[in-house]
Amino acid sequence: MARRREIPAEESPKVKFSKEAFKESLIIFKYLKPYRGTFIVGLIFIALSSGTTMAFPYLLKKLIDSAHGIGTGPLAFSPGGIALVMISVLSLQMIFSFMRIYLFTYVGENAVADMRKEIYQRLIIMPIDFFGQRRVGELSSRITADVSQIEDAVTSVLAEILRGILTLIIGIGCILYISPQMTLLMLSVIPFIIVIALVFSKRIRKLSKDAQDQLADSGTVVQETLQGISNVKAFSNEWYEIKRYDNSISNMVKLAIRNGKMRGFFVSFLMFSVFGAIVLVVWYGAGLMQRGVLSFGDLTQFVICTAFVGGTMAGFAELYSQLQKTLGATQRVRELLKEQVENVSVEQHHIENRFKLKGNVSIDHIAFSYPSRSNMEVLKDISIEAWAGEQIAIVGPSGAGKSTIVSLLLRFYDADKGHISFDGIDATDFPLSQLRSQMALVPQDILLFGGTIYENIAYGKPDATRDEVMAAAKQANAFDFISSFPEGFETVVGERGIKLSGGQRQRVAIARAILKDPVILLLDEATSALDSESEAQVQEALTNLMRNRTSFVIAHRLSTIRNADKIIVMEDGRVKEAGTHAELVEIEDGLYRSLNRLQMFKEA
Template sequence: MIFGRFIRKLSRQAQDKLGESNTIVEETLQGIANVKAFVNEAYEANRYNKILRNVVDIAVKGAKFRGIFASFIVFFLFGTFVGVIWYGSVLVHNHELDFGELTKFIFYSIFAGAAMGSFPDLYANLQKAVGASERVLEILAEKGEDISMIENNNQVDQPIKGDLTFDNVVFAYPSRPELTILKGISFDAAAGQKVAIVGPSGSGKSTMASLILQFYHPQNGSILFDGRTADEYSITDIRNQVAIVPQDVLLFGGSILENIAYGRLNASKEDIIQAAKRANAHQFITSFPEGYETIVGERGVKLSGGQRQRIAIARALLKNPSILILDEATSSLDSESERLVQEALEELMKDRTSIIIAHRLSTIREADKIIVLEKGEIIESGNHAELIGNEQGLYRYLSQLQFETQAG
């Protein structure tokens, strides 16, 4: 048992190191442009070589100890045979046992010992397999979300009109429970309203988007949809009626058509094209030789940032959500791309509740309500005119700071 625990520990270490080596390969290939730009090919190769050597060292160490253990068992096994023969010889010499019975007992011992001799190797391999699979078993033991596993399940059982309320929400990430991100956040967004959330980096803006999508749940307080707590809805119903357009759009490695259709998998091609037109994407899509069948490449690398954003907007339009989250959707675009994307966003925000997370304050002046966050707390709330009139306010300070930066 002591040896088994030791082998299991070594096997788990080997799997962890192998996982680290795979991470290095993945990161290096995904960021190959940066690796080349900084001339760090040799560094990455050496880093991978070093971690692989650690994997080999642990594997060799495990094999060595398994060999020692097997040898130890075989030594005692043959020692037992010698003991049987010796004691049997003594009994034969004292006429307490005849030679035929001794021979028979020796054969029995050899057969039983040979069968038992395979147990150590089997036990060692079993412990090796258990150690290697512990990480996977930990993941399998995690309780999954209660979501529908039916493909193309866009059926909504409990429709959401669009009213959204944060009621004294307190939240800290499970991995960092000592660091409270949101501290008693309360606000209302009526159906069809545009509510902007601004504040310095790290103030909790994107965390609020994750809570709306039910990626996490608050430790205290509650999030309400149409006056009912999120717990009264299924996660599938909430996510079917909430769409997000993030800053860093993730496109899958298929065609443009497939990426737009991700918003509603059972949509017709006509619906997809209509969504692309409303998102200002149809023109650039049809300029490609293969049109909507153009392959976007891994993570959409063959498209520009503005093109990826417009495909994401078309995807959201196809989904037709009740609540829309824009997480700094234009912050990394050039002026022309931003204009096209902004026009598409205006089309997307029509007649639906919109939560706009923004750094560029110029994009949220028309919002019905602006919430200013700082260190996880709401310190100001109102429309643009009200907040800009507060000379001591953070919103006015951030607005002036951006204006001076743009002027400079």
């Protein structure tokens, strides 16, 4: 399997609360904007939910005081009357809680769905070089794991934080009103708790980041293994891949368990500290009650409000951890959204008359190096001229730069020097979508999507009729083998077309290209991996495809391009020879002549 560059864990942004990290996280609110009305209503229900929750201790105090004959104040009702009010408040609390959860879920799910769509759209329109430097599993993790983390934050964590803040404000105000002395006693432990929390949180943050990176790495292992499953089986390396995945998962589990231990110690410490303070406060309050300063109802209300405040503060530890993960996920998503994209159309489009090609192509003194290997020049002063309808064959040893020319024609990359023009117009003056819509590529390694044969052929022209799809299949010599399947055109080809043979995949790809009806055709060693029988059928299909089209054919088997209008022989990034087959075989000590003789000897 080809190994792509792995982004090391050190490159992942450190997740911590800072002004910059907070500004990065504001990207979430961009997606909340279309649903701001519903969001505001949700905030109102959060306030109502917190208010009714904190009204319960007050009503309980009134109920206890009324039972002891202390019936003063605005709710001087009988115990039965107060109980009815409490049931009513609890009923309202139930409604308010339902509405806040429903509204925040509605807003969060829709906002995150919009985010997923935008990230996917951005990924689709990234340049080829972007994918060459990143692993598929890593990108998949960004759109799944990271966005899911953000989704949790929007649908639940954000609401819980706002609700917790309101609960704290109301609760602290309530206990201050009842007894400032006991409140100060309870709050005196908070600075100590904060210091310990900062120490714990730093360690938790690092473990959380490491665990998330390890999870992304294990996902990458799965992605690579399944994509290269034929290689895995051919080398009988199932055991190796299982071991590789086991090691990755084991490392993730170790990190997750260590993180769980740390969070467990943290939460346990907070619970002990907070509720230990409650015990201290109750002991002190009992003395005040004995001296007649507090009623039993006041002490009960104080204790319950304190429990709410303490429980909320303890809950902030988990919310803090969740927010740290969300900040990290937001930063990584933000990095994707900041990447430079190609200027391609993201909507179905038709070719404009001013951009319609005739098929003349000029490659004028171009030089090129891949961005990841800028010190290694792949093409050196290449010039090729092709007139409309001509077949240009490009041959040469491996590494000569043949496939790079195809990439430049498609403008996957732009040349460092020189120019490529179509019908006398510089390639950079064409919108990418308009240019590529008039080209078709048939590579050696055909990638079919995991749907049906019909869907794969129709990919060349999504709005094609069924008759057009069938006609393309006939021209590509694919109709007969497709019809032999029980499901015909509805046969599912499997992941990457694994259920079809190499020759069948090639003919489906050719049918796709025929359906697209390109002006310029690019064939990158389209028959090199086929047996003789399959090659004959595919070659006939290619002949049908190339008719009346400008074709650039990268060929491994020279016998397939003898009738080409022009053969370009490349070596070490340069054009070594050019001419027809008849002209090139006459060159003494010529590279083409040598390649042709060697291949004829192998075939003999």
